Amino acid sequence: MTEMRALALALILLAPLPARAEVEPGDLTLTVTAELNGNSAPFAREMVLLKIHGVYKQPILLEEVVQPSLANFSWTQLGRDHWSRTKLPDGQSAIAFDRTVAVFPHHAGQFTIEPFIHKLTVNDVGERRVVEVRSKPIPFPVAPWTEPTGGPDAKEPWWLPAKDVAITDSWSPDPETIKVGETARRIVTLEAQGMVAEGLPPRPVMRTRGIITFAGPVTRETLLTPSGPVARATYQWDVKPGVPEIIPLDAIAIPWFDTSTRTMRETEIPARQIGGGLPDRETDRAPPAIPSPLVTAAAALAAFGLGLALIGFGLGRPSLRLSASARRALHAAARAGDPAGFRAALDAAMRDAPDLARIWRGRPDVTAALAALDRSVFGAAGAPVPDLPALARALSRPERVPGPPGPERLAALDGPAR
Numbered sequence: 001m002t003e004m005r006a007l008a009l010a011l012i013l014l015a016p017l018p019a020r021a022e023v024e025p026g027d028l029t030l031t032v033t034a035e036l037n038g039n040s041a042p043f044a045r046e047m048v049l050l051k052i053h054g055v056y057k058q059p060i061l062l063e064e065v066v067q068p069s070l071a072n073f074s075w076t077q078l079g080r081d082h083w084s085r086t087k088l089p090d091g092q093s094a095i096a097f098d099r100t101v102a103v104f105p106h107h108a109g110q111f112t113i114e115p116f117i118h119k120l121t122v123n124d125v126g127e128r129r130v131v132e133v134r135s136k137p138i139p140f141p142v143a144p145w146t147e148p149t150g151g152p153d154a155k156e157p158w159w160l161p162a163k164d165v166a167i168t169d170s171w172s173p174d175p176e177t178i179k180v181g182e183t184a185r186r187i188v189t190l191e192a193q194g195m196v197a198e199g200l201p202p203r204p205v206m207r208t209r210g211i212i213t214f215a216g217p218v219t220r221e222t223l224l225t226p227s228g229p230v231a232r233a234t235y236q237w238d239v240k241p242g243v244p245e246i247i248p249l250d251a252i253a254i255p256w257f258d259t260s261t262r263t264m265r266e267t268e269i270p271a272r273q274i275g276g277g278l279p280d281r282e283t284d285r286a287p288p289a290i291p292s293p294l295v296t297a298a299a300a301l302a303a304f305g306l307g308l309a310l311i312g313f314g315l316g317r318p319s320l321r322l323s324a325s326a327r328r329a330l331h332a333a334a335r336a337g338d339p340a341g342f343r344a345a346l347d348a349a350m351r352d353a354p355d356l357a358r359i360w361r362g363r364p365d366v367t368a369a370l371a372a373l374d375r376s377v378f379g380a381a382g383a384p385v386p387d388l389p390a391l392a393r394a395l396s397r398p399e400r401v402p403g404p405p406g407p408e409r410l411a412a413l414d415g416p417a418r
Contacts, residue, residue: 027057030097030118032135037163037194037259041143044107044152046161046259047195048140049078049228054097054118054133055086061128062121065099068114074104076196079224102196102229107153108144112137150255150264158201160256163194163228165267167254175239175249175274176324183240185216188269192231194259197222200233201254204269210247211274214238239274246276248393250335271331273324273396319398320356322349327396334388339376342388346373346395359399366394 035049042048052065065081078100086096097118105111115134122129145151152159168189178184190200197220206213216236223230241247252269322330326349333342350357360366372386 028054028118028120028122028131028133029056030054030116030133030135032113032116032138034113034138034140037161038262040262041141042105042259043143043145043161043257044105045159045199046152046257047102047104047199047229050101050103050113052097052099052101052116052135055088056095056097056120056122056133057088057092058120058122058124060095060120060122063097064119066117066119067101068116070103070113072106072109072111074106075101077101078222078229104199105140105142108142111140111142113140147264150257157253157255160192160199160201160254161195161259162192162231162256163258163260164192165254165256165265166191167267167269169270169272171272175272176276178241178275180241180244183238184274186237186239188235190233190235190254192256194228195231196229197231197233200231203235204252204254206237206239206249206252206269208247208249210241210243210245211249212240212242214240241274244275246397247274248331249274251332271328271335273327276398319400320353320359321398322353322356322396326352327392330392330395331389334392337385337388339373339385339388342392343373343377346370349395356399360395366391369394 031053033051033053035051036042037046037048082098084096084098086094088094103113114137117135118133120131120133122131124131145153150157150159152161170187172185172187175184175186186206188204192200200220203215203218214237216238218236219234221232223232249272251271253266254268255264255266257263258265326345329345330342330349333339333345360370369386369391372384373388373391376383376385
Protein backbone atom coordinates (compact mmCIF):
# COMPACT_ATOMS: atom_id res chain seq x y z
CA MET A 1 0.00 0.00 0.00
CA THR A 2 2.86 2.39 0.86
CA GLU A 3 4.57 1.61 -2.46
CA MET A 4 1.36 2.34 -4.39
CA ARG A 5 0.92 5.65 -2.56
CA ALA A 6 4.53 6.62 -3.27
CA LEU A 7 4.05 5.77 -6.93
CA ALA A 8 0.84 7.84 -7.12
CA LEU A 9 2.60 10.78 -5.45
CA ALA A 10 5.47 10.51 -7.88
CA LEU A 11 3.08 10.53 -10.85
CA ILE A 12 1.45 13.70 -9.52
CA LEU A 13 4.71 15.48 -8.79
CA LEU A 14 6.36 14.52 -12.05
CA ALA A 15 3.28 14.81 -14.25
CA PRO A 16 4.01 17.02 -17.23
CA LEU A 17 3.05 20.63 -16.75
CA PRO A 18 3.39 23.36 -19.34
CA ALA A 19 7.10 24.00 -19.88
CA ARG A 20 8.32 27.20 -18.26
CA ALA A 21 11.52 29.01 -18.96
CA GLU A 22 12.18 29.89 -15.33
CA VAL A 23 10.57 30.08 -11.93
CA GLU A 24 8.63 33.31 -11.75
CA PRO A 25 7.03 35.08 -8.78
CA GLY A 26 3.63 33.54 -8.09
CA ASP A 27 4.51 30.16 -9.59
CA LEU A 28 4.98 28.64 -6.12
CA THR A 29 2.71 29.79 -3.25
CA LEU A 30 2.14 28.45 0.28
CA THR A 31 -0.59 29.72 2.61
CA VAL A 32 -1.50 28.80 6.20
CA THR A 33 -5.00 29.53 7.52
CA ALA A 34 -6.13 29.16 11.15
CA GLU A 35 -9.74 27.93 11.40
CA LEU A 36 -11.02 29.70 14.53
CA ASN A 37 -14.03 28.21 16.31
CA GLY A 38 -16.93 30.65 16.22
CA ASN A 39 -14.58 33.23 14.64
CA SER A 40 -13.30 33.97 18.13
CA ALA A 41 -9.90 33.84 19.77
CA PRO A 42 -9.42 30.37 21.30
CA PHE A 43 -8.92 29.62 24.96
CA ALA A 44 -5.97 27.62 26.28
CA ARG A 45 -6.07 23.91 25.34
CA GLU A 46 -8.76 24.53 22.72
CA MET A 47 -8.01 22.89 19.36
CA VAL A 48 -7.45 25.10 16.31
CA LEU A 49 -6.86 23.62 12.86
CA LEU A 50 -4.07 25.02 10.69
CA LYS A 51 -4.80 24.43 7.00
CA ILE A 52 -1.56 24.44 4.98
CA HIS A 53 -2.17 24.80 1.24
CA GLY A 54 0.38 25.02 -1.56
CA VAL A 55 -0.16 25.66 -5.28
CA TYR A 56 2.77 24.96 -7.59
CA LYS A 57 2.87 25.62 -11.33
CA GLN A 58 6.36 24.19 -11.79
CA PRO A 59 7.07 20.41 -12.02
CA ILE A 60 8.35 19.20 -8.62
CA LEU A 61 11.12 16.62 -8.32
CA LEU A 62 11.53 16.45 -4.51
CA GLU A 63 9.81 18.16 -1.55
CA GLU A 64 10.17 18.60 2.22
CA VAL A 65 8.03 20.59 4.67
CA VAL A 66 9.90 22.40 7.45
CA GLN A 67 7.51 23.18 10.27
CA PRO A 68 8.12 26.04 12.75
CA SER A 69 8.88 25.16 16.36
CA LEU A 70 5.32 26.14 17.48
CA ALA A 71 6.54 27.29 20.88
CA ASN A 72 3.71 27.65 23.41
CA PHE A 73 1.65 25.08 21.51
CA SER A 74 1.09 21.35 21.47
CA TRP A 75 0.34 20.02 18.02
CA THR A 76 -0.44 16.92 15.99
CA GLN A 77 -0.74 16.33 12.26
CA LEU A 78 -4.15 14.98 11.23
CA GLY A 79 -3.79 12.41 8.48
CA ARG A 80 -1.28 12.31 5.65
CA ASP A 81 -0.32 15.04 3.19
CA HIS A 82 -2.63 15.23 0.20
CA TRP A 83 -1.40 15.93 -3.35
CA SER A 84 -3.72 16.57 -6.30
CA ARG A 85 -3.95 18.22 -9.71
CA THR A 86 -5.88 21.48 -9.91
CA LYS A 87 -6.94 24.09 -12.44
CA LEU A 88 -6.23 27.74 -11.80
CA PRO A 89 -8.72 30.53 -12.61
CA ASP A 90 -6.72 31.39 -15.75
CA GLY A 91 -7.01 27.80 -16.97
CA GLN A 92 -3.44 26.76 -16.22
CA SER A 93 -2.70 23.37 -14.62
CA ALA A 94 -0.95 23.21 -11.25
CA ILE A 95 -0.15 20.84 -8.38
CA ALA A 96 -1.96 21.34 -5.05
CA PHE A 97 -0.55 20.36 -1.67
CA ASP A 98 -2.63 20.15 1.55
CA ARG A 99 -1.77 19.35 5.16
CA THR A 100 -3.84 19.81 8.35
CA VAL A 101 -2.19 20.39 11.74
CA ALA A 102 -4.14 20.68 15.02
CA VAL A 103 -2.57 23.06 17.53
CA PHE A 104 -3.43 23.53 21.22
CA PRO A 105 -2.20 26.72 22.94
CA HIS A 106 -0.74 26.17 26.39
CA HIS A 107 -1.93 29.43 27.96
CA ALA A 108 -3.45 32.83 27.20
CA GLY A 109 -1.37 35.50 25.46
CA GLN A 110 -0.45 37.10 22.14
CA PHE A 111 1.40 34.62 19.93
CA THR A 112 2.49 34.26 16.31
CA ILE A 113 2.55 31.20 14.09
CA GLU A 114 5.89 31.52 12.33
CA PRO A 115 6.16 30.67 8.61
CA PHE A 116 6.02 27.10 7.35
CA ILE A 117 8.68 26.40 4.73
CA HIS A 118 8.21 24.01 1.81
CA LYS A 119 11.55 23.07 0.27
CA LEU A 120 10.94 22.13 -3.37
CA THR A 121 13.38 20.76 -5.90
CA VAL A 122 12.16 21.99 -9.30
CA ASN A 123 13.37 21.90 -12.90
CA ASP A 124 14.41 25.46 -13.68
CA VAL A 125 15.50 25.89 -17.30
CA GLY A 126 16.78 22.31 -17.40
CA GLU A 127 18.60 22.49 -14.07
CA ARG A 128 17.63 21.09 -10.68
CA ARG A 129 17.06 23.92 -8.26
CA VAL A 130 15.97 23.97 -4.58
CA VAL A 131 13.41 26.66 -3.83
CA GLU A 132 12.12 27.55 -0.36
CA VAL A 133 8.46 28.57 -0.40
CA ARG A 134 7.43 30.37 2.79
CA SER A 135 4.03 31.10 4.25
CA LYS A 136 3.29 34.39 5.98
CA PRO A 137 3.40 34.59 9.79
CA ILE A 138 -0.04 34.49 11.46
CA PRO A 139 -0.99 36.51 14.55
CA PHE A 140 -2.51 34.08 17.06
CA PRO A 141 -4.12 35.66 20.17
CA VAL A 142 -5.30 33.25 22.92
CA ALA A 143 -8.05 34.67 25.15
CA PRO A 144 -8.00 34.44 28.97
CA TRP A 145 -10.88 32.65 30.73
CA THR A 146 -12.90 35.28 32.64
CA GLU A 147 -15.79 33.24 34.06
CA PRO A 148 -15.78 32.74 37.86
CA THR A 149 -15.70 28.92 37.63
CA GLY A 150 -14.35 26.26 35.30
CA GLY A 151 -12.00 27.04 32.46
CA PRO A 152 -8.80 25.51 31.10
CA ASP A 153 -6.74 26.11 34.25
CA ALA A 154 -9.22 24.69 36.80
CA LYS A 155 -8.40 21.27 38.24
CA GLU A 156 -12.10 20.34 38.29
CA PRO A 157 -14.22 19.97 36.29
CA TRP A 158 -12.19 18.64 33.38
CA TRP A 159 -11.82 21.21 30.58
CA LEU A 160 -13.56 19.74 27.54
CA PRO A 161 -13.79 22.15 24.56
CA ALA A 162 -15.64 20.57 21.62
CA LYS A 163 -18.17 21.23 18.87
CA ASP A 164 -20.50 18.55 20.24
CA VAL A 165 -20.44 15.83 22.90
CA ALA A 166 -22.46 12.60 22.94
CA ILE A 167 -22.66 9.77 25.50
CA THR A 168 -23.91 6.22 25.08
CA ASP A 169 -24.47 3.95 28.09
CA SER A 170 -24.90 0.18 27.87
CA TRP A 171 -25.26 -2.56 30.50
CA SER A 172 -25.02 -6.33 30.26
CA PRO A 173 -27.25 -7.60 31.77
CA ASP A 174 -29.75 -4.87 32.64
CA PRO A 175 -28.80 -3.55 36.11
CA GLU A 176 -32.38 -3.85 37.42
CA THR A 177 -32.28 -7.62 36.98
CA ILE A 178 -29.12 -8.43 38.97
CA LYS A 179 -29.13 -9.65 42.57
CA VAL A 180 -26.63 -9.69 45.44
CA GLY A 181 -23.37 -11.27 44.32
CA GLU A 182 -24.16 -11.04 40.59
CA THR A 183 -22.20 -8.75 38.25
CA ALA A 184 -23.22 -6.42 35.44
CA ARG A 185 -20.79 -4.75 33.04
CA ARG A 186 -21.29 -1.08 32.25
CA ILE A 187 -19.69 0.44 29.15
CA VAL A 188 -19.87 4.21 28.59
CA THR A 189 -18.68 5.74 25.31
CA LEU A 190 -17.91 9.45 25.16
CA GLU A 191 -17.55 11.09 21.73
CA ALA A 192 -16.47 14.70 21.21
CA GLN A 193 -16.43 16.40 17.81
CA GLY A 194 -13.65 18.82 17.06
CA MET A 195 -10.91 17.48 19.31
CA VAL A 196 -8.43 14.61 19.66
CA ALA A 197 -8.67 11.68 22.06
CA GLU A 198 -5.86 12.91 24.33
CA GLY A 199 -8.10 15.81 25.40
CA LEU A 200 -10.93 13.62 26.72
CA PRO A 201 -11.39 13.35 30.51
CA PRO A 202 -10.11 10.44 32.62
CA ARG A 203 -12.51 7.69 33.65
CA PRO A 204 -15.30 9.21 35.83
CA VAL A 205 -15.65 8.08 39.43
CA MET A 206 -18.68 5.80 39.85
CA ARG A 207 -19.44 4.83 43.41
CA THR A 208 -22.44 4.69 45.70
CA ARG A 209 -23.49 2.91 48.87
CA GLY A 210 -24.13 -0.80 48.49
CA ILE A 211 -22.17 -1.63 45.33
CA ILE A 212 -18.68 -2.83 44.53
CA THR A 213 -17.14 -1.56 41.28
CA PHE A 214 -14.14 -2.90 39.38
CA ALA A 215 -12.80 -0.37 36.87
CA GLY A 216 -11.78 -1.78 33.50
CA PRO A 217 -9.41 -0.42 30.84
CA VAL A 218 -9.95 2.92 29.08
CA THR A 219 -9.56 2.98 25.31
CA ARG A 220 -9.12 6.17 23.25
CA GLU A 221 -9.07 6.84 19.54
CA THR A 222 -9.23 9.77 17.14
CA LEU A 223 -11.40 9.35 14.04
CA LEU A 224 -10.64 11.58 11.04
CA THR A 225 -13.76 12.74 9.20
CA PRO A 226 -14.31 15.29 6.40
CA SER A 227 -15.69 17.75 8.97
CA GLY A 228 -12.76 17.34 11.35
CA PRO A 229 -11.50 14.95 14.03
CA VAL A 230 -13.82 13.08 16.39
CA ALA A 231 -12.40 11.89 19.72
CA ARG A 232 -13.77 8.74 21.34
CA ALA A 233 -13.13 7.26 24.79
CA THR A 234 -14.65 4.06 26.16
CA TYR A 235 -14.88 3.54 29.94
CA GLN A 236 -15.76 0.20 31.53
CA TRP A 237 -16.82 -1.01 34.98
CA ASP A 238 -17.97 -4.31 36.48
CA VAL A 239 -20.68 -3.56 39.06
CA LYS A 240 -21.74 -5.95 41.84
CA PRO A 241 -24.49 -5.16 44.39
CA GLY A 242 -23.62 -5.99 47.98
CA VAL A 243 -27.05 -5.44 49.60
CA PRO A 244 -30.47 -6.83 48.67
CA GLU A 245 -32.16 -3.40 48.55
CA ILE A 246 -32.77 -1.34 45.43
CA ILE A 247 -29.67 0.81 44.82
CA PRO A 248 -30.09 4.13 42.98
CA LEU A 249 -27.04 5.01 40.90
CA ASP A 250 -26.88 8.77 40.36
CA ALA A 251 -26.17 10.42 37.04
CA ILE A 252 -22.61 11.68 36.41
CA ALA A 253 -22.49 15.20 34.97
CA ILE A 254 -19.96 15.95 32.20
CA PRO A 255 -19.59 19.75 31.67
CA TRP A 256 -18.12 20.85 28.35
CA PHE A 257 -17.42 24.06 26.46
CA ASP A 258 -19.27 24.48 23.16
CA THR A 259 -16.64 25.93 20.83
CA SER A 260 -19.26 26.97 18.25
CA THR A 261 -21.55 28.99 20.56
CA ARG A 262 -18.74 29.83 23.05
CA THR A 263 -20.89 28.74 26.02
CA MET A 264 -20.64 26.10 28.75
CA ARG A 265 -22.99 23.15 28.39
CA GLU A 266 -23.54 19.86 30.21
CA THR A 267 -24.30 16.28 29.31
CA GLU A 268 -24.49 13.33 31.68
CA ILE A 269 -23.99 9.63 32.08
CA PRO A 270 -27.60 8.70 32.92
CA ALA A 271 -28.83 7.57 36.32
CA ARG A 272 -29.77 3.92 36.67
CA GLN A 273 -31.18 1.57 39.27
CA ILE A 274 -29.50 -1.62 40.44
CA GLY A 275 -31.83 -4.42 41.43
CA GLY A 276 -35.55 -4.20 42.03
CA GLY A 277 -37.21 -5.78 39.05
CA LEU A 278 -37.28 -6.79 35.44
CA PRO A 279 -36.18 -4.46 32.64
CA ASP A 280 -38.74 -1.93 31.48
CA ARG A 281 -37.42 -1.49 27.97
CA GLU A 282 -38.68 -3.75 25.21
CA THR A 283 -35.17 -3.97 23.74
CA ASP A 284 -33.97 -5.60 26.97
CA ARG A 285 -36.41 -8.49 26.72
CA ALA A 286 -35.49 -11.55 24.72
CA PRO A 287 -38.35 -13.07 22.67
CA PRO A 288 -39.98 -15.92 24.62
CA ALA A 289 -39.36 -19.47 23.48
CA ILE A 290 -42.39 -21.34 22.09
CA PRO A 291 -43.09 -24.36 24.36
CA SER A 292 -43.96 -27.79 23.01
CA PRO A 293 -47.59 -29.07 23.39
CA LEU A 294 -46.53 -31.57 26.09
CA VAL A 295 -44.82 -28.84 28.13
CA THR A 296 -47.90 -26.60 27.76
CA ALA A 297 -50.24 -29.37 28.94
CA ALA A 298 -48.03 -30.17 31.92
CA ALA A 299 -47.82 -26.51 32.89
CA ALA A 300 -51.61 -26.13 32.66
CA LEU A 301 -52.17 -29.17 34.85
CA ALA A 302 -49.67 -27.89 37.43
CA ALA A 303 -51.31 -24.46 37.44
CA PHE A 304 -54.75 -26.03 37.95
CA GLY A 305 -53.48 -28.08 40.89
CA LEU A 306 -51.78 -25.05 42.43
CA GLY A 307 -54.98 -23.05 42.05
CA LEU A 308 -56.97 -25.70 43.92
CA ALA A 309 -54.37 -25.71 46.67
CA LEU A 310 -54.51 -21.93 47.08
CA ILE A 311 -58.31 -21.61 47.15
CA GLY A 312 -59.31 -19.99 50.40
CA PHE A 313 -55.80 -18.95 51.38
CA GLY A 314 -55.53 -15.79 49.20
CA LEU A 315 -53.24 -15.28 46.19
CA GLY A 316 -50.40 -12.76 46.04
CA ARG A 317 -51.66 -9.56 44.45
CA PRO A 318 -49.90 -8.03 41.40
CA SER A 319 -47.87 -4.84 41.71
CA LEU A 320 -47.59 -1.65 39.67
CA ARG A 321 -44.54 0.49 39.09
CA LEU A 322 -43.54 3.57 37.13
CA SER A 323 -41.63 3.03 33.90
CA ALA A 324 -37.86 3.40 33.94
CA SER A 325 -38.03 6.64 31.92
CA ALA A 326 -40.51 8.18 34.38
CA ARG A 327 -38.37 7.16 37.35
CA ARG A 328 -35.26 8.64 35.74
CA ALA A 329 -37.07 11.93 35.05
CA LEU A 330 -38.16 12.20 38.71
CA HIS A 331 -34.66 11.42 40.03
CA ALA A 332 -33.06 13.89 37.59
CA ALA A 333 -35.36 16.72 38.72
CA ALA A 334 -34.74 15.77 42.37
CA ARG A 335 -30.96 15.90 41.93
CA ALA A 336 -31.25 19.28 40.22
CA GLY A 337 -33.37 20.63 43.12
CA ASP A 338 -36.05 21.63 40.60
CA PRO A 339 -39.52 21.36 42.21
CA ALA A 340 -41.29 22.71 39.08
CA GLY A 341 -39.51 20.18 36.88
CA PHE A 342 -40.30 17.46 39.41
CA ARG A 343 -44.00 18.41 39.35
CA ALA A 344 -44.03 18.36 35.53
CA ALA A 345 -42.37 14.92 35.46
CA LEU A 346 -44.86 13.70 38.08
CA ASP A 347 -47.83 14.98 36.07
CA ALA A 348 -46.61 13.02 33.03
CA ALA A 349 -46.07 9.90 35.17
CA MET A 350 -49.57 10.14 36.68
CA ARG A 351 -51.13 10.46 33.24
CA ASP A 352 -49.29 7.32 32.12
CA ALA A 353 -50.11 5.37 35.30
CA PRO A 354 -53.53 6.48 36.67
CA ASP A 355 -53.83 3.32 38.80
CA LEU A 356 -50.63 4.26 40.61
CA ALA A 357 -51.95 7.79 41.14
CA ARG A 358 -55.03 6.38 42.87
CA ILE A 359 -52.83 4.26 45.16
CA TRP A 360 -50.67 7.28 46.05
CA ARG A 361 -53.74 9.33 46.96
CA GLY A 362 -54.60 6.64 49.52
CA ARG A 363 -51.23 6.90 51.28
CA PRO A 364 -51.08 9.73 53.85
CA ASP A 365 -47.29 10.07 53.72
CA VAL A 366 -47.28 10.51 49.93
CA THR A 367 -50.26 12.87 49.86
CA ALA A 368 -48.62 15.07 52.52
CA ALA A 369 -45.38 15.26 50.50
CA LEU A 370 -47.29 16.02 47.27
CA ALA A 371 -49.24 18.78 49.02
CA ALA A 372 -45.94 20.31 50.20
CA LEU A 373 -44.60 20.06 46.66
CA ASP A 374 -47.65 21.89 45.27
CA ARG A 375 -47.28 24.64 47.88
CA SER A 376 -43.63 25.14 46.91
CA VAL A 377 -44.46 25.29 43.18
CA PHE A 378 -47.83 27.05 43.09
CA GLY A 379 -48.02 28.75 46.51
CA ALA A 380 -46.42 31.85 47.93
CA ALA A 381 -42.77 32.52 47.26
CA GLY A 382 -40.46 31.04 49.86
CA ALA A 383 -42.61 28.01 50.64
CA PRO A 384 -40.39 25.13 51.82
CA VAL A 385 -39.53 22.44 49.28
CA PRO A 386 -40.03 18.84 50.40
CA ASP A 387 -37.25 16.26 50.28
CA LEU A 388 -37.35 15.65 46.52
CA PRO A 389 -34.88 12.69 46.45
CA ALA A 390 -36.87 10.91 49.19
CA LEU A 391 -40.14 11.58 47.36
CA ALA A 392 -38.64 10.30 44.09
CA ARG A 393 -37.59 7.10 45.82
CA ALA A 394 -41.04 6.67 47.37
CA LEU A 395 -42.80 7.13 44.04
CA SER A 396 -40.37 4.75 42.29
CA ARG A 397 -41.17 1.76 44.52
CA PRO A 398 -43.52 -1.01 43.32
CA GLU A 399 -47.05 -0.73 44.75
CA ARG A 400 -49.35 -3.66 45.50
CA VAL A 401 -52.71 -3.56 43.74
CA PRO A 402 -55.49 -3.72 46.37
CA GLY A 403 -57.78 -6.72 45.94
CA PRO A 404 -61.60 -6.36 45.71
CA PRO A 405 -63.66 -7.21 48.81
CA GLY A 406 -65.48 -10.54 48.76
CA PRO A 407 -65.82 -13.94 50.41
CA GLU A 408 -62.63 -15.67 51.31
CA ARG A 409 -63.77 -19.03 49.94
CA LEU A 410 -65.69 -20.17 46.88
CA ALA A 411 -69.32 -21.13 47.28
CA ALA A 412 -70.15 -24.82 47.20
CA LEU A 413 -70.01 -26.16 43.68
CA ASP A 414 -73.39 -27.93 44.00
CA GLY A 415 -75.16 -24.97 45.58
CA PRO A 416 -76.41 -24.62 49.14
CA ALA A 417 -77.33 -27.73 51.07
CA ARG A 418 -81.08 -28.40 51.48
